[in-house]
Amino acid sequence: QSALTQPPSASGSPGQSVTISCTGTSSDVGGHNYVSWYQQYPGKAPKLMVYEVTKRPSGVPDRFSGSKSGNTASLTVSGLQAEDEADYYCSSYAGINNLLFGGGTKLTVL
Amino acid sequence: QVQLQQWGAGLLKPSETLSLTCAVYGGSFSAYYWTWIRQPPGKGLEWIGEINHSGSTSHNPSLKSRVTISVDTSKNQLSLRLSSVTAADTGVYYCARGAVVTPYDYWGQGILVTVSS
Numbered sequence: 001q002s003a004l005t006q007p008p009s010a011s012g013s014p015g016q017s018v019t020i021s022c023t024g025t026s027s028d029v030g031g032h033n034y035v036s037w038y039q040q041y042p043g044k045a046p047k048l049m050v051y052e053v054t055k056r057p058s059g060v061p062d063r064f065s066g067s068k069s070g071n072t073a074s075l076t077v078s079g080l081q082a083e084d085e086a087d088y089y090c091s092s093y094a095g096i097n098n099l100l101f102g103g104g105t106k107l108t109v110l
Numbered sequence: 111q112v113q114l115q116q117w118g119a120g121l122l123k124p125s126e127t128l129s130l131t132c133a134v135y136g137g138s139f140s141a142y143y144w145t146w147i148r149q150p151p152g153k154g155l156e157w158i159g160e161i162n163h164s165g166s167t168s169h170n171p172s173l174k175s176r177v178t179i180s181v182d183t184s185k186n187q188l189s190l191r192l193s194s195v196t197a198a199d200t201g202v203y204y205c206a207r208g209a210v211v212t213p214y215d216y217w218g219q220g221i222l223v224t225v226s227s
Contacts, residue, residue, distance in 0.1 A: 003154060036213045038155075045204055045220050046155065051213035089155055091214075097168030099157040099210040 004029065004090055006102035012080045013110045020105045022073040022090030028100055030071035034093035037066060037075045039086045040104075046089060050075060077107070085109045112137040114205050114218035122225045128192040132205030132218050139163060139186040143209030146179060146190045149220075150201040160209050161188055168210070195225045 005023040012018035022029065022037075029035055033053045038046035048057050050066035053073060063078045073092070077084050090102040118130035134144070140163035149155050159169035161179045169177045178191040192199060203221050208214035 034211050038214070045217035046214070047217075048213050048215050057213070057215060091155075091157075093210050097210065098171065101155040101157065104154040 002100075004092060004100050004102035006088075006090060006105045008103070009106045009108065011108040011110055012077075014080050014082065016080050017076060017078045018080060018107065019074050019076045020088055020090075020107065022075070022092075022102045024071050024073075024092055024094075024100065026071060028071075028092040028094040029068065029073050029090075032093055033068070035066070035068060035073045036091045037064075037073075038089045038091070040089065041086050049088075080109050082109050112207065112216045114207070114216055116203070116205055116218040116221045118203075118221055118223070120221060120223055122195050122223065124196055124225060124227055125194055126225075128190070128195050128199065128203075128223055128225075130190045130203055130205075130221055130223075132188050132190075134186045134188075134207070137207075137216075139183060142207050143212065144181070144188045145206045145208055145214060146188075147204045147206055147214070148199075148201045149204070150198075153201075157210075158190065158192075158203075162209075197225050199223070200225045 035053045037050040040046040053068045054066045088105045094100045113135040116132045143160045145160040146158040161167045176193045181188045205218040206214040207216040
């Protein structure tokens, strides 16, 4: 199975909003709401930012929000801050005993 | 506070078997699924497989025949064995709490495994 499709890079200036997409198929992203987003700094383990498309774990700023339309999920970061510069990965349940990750998006704060 | 601590050999030769262990401290070990995920250098994440406290497992179809995931509930530990490694298996290996239908909310520190002759 193929990885979910994410843009390799995204950027925005401090205070702006940026949206990262994650495109799959009706068998994964489009088929249910088990989509998550992870933030990863270089050399560090990923951190859960959004789960079940729109939910935020305790402690994650509400500047991070998730959504989904059809086979594409999105992560929006509002009010960009320098500390948001990191790699972001989406993941989706992809059927019985299977999970897919996106290829990752490097977010640059200009 | 839940903490996951990993250890294992970091340098292997082709055809050898990768062996990693992840210990879970804090929280309920038996209430969750536990997962192995890897990341080749400079690349994205790949789901390897998961296990619960009773030993029920599932694996990435592309790795299934080489992967063994086991659990020791007396020590709150899970282990990963990957046989017949090649250079393509080089990467950082993570353990995490969660399953294919639940988010990965706690992660180990990651172990870099390099396969080289």
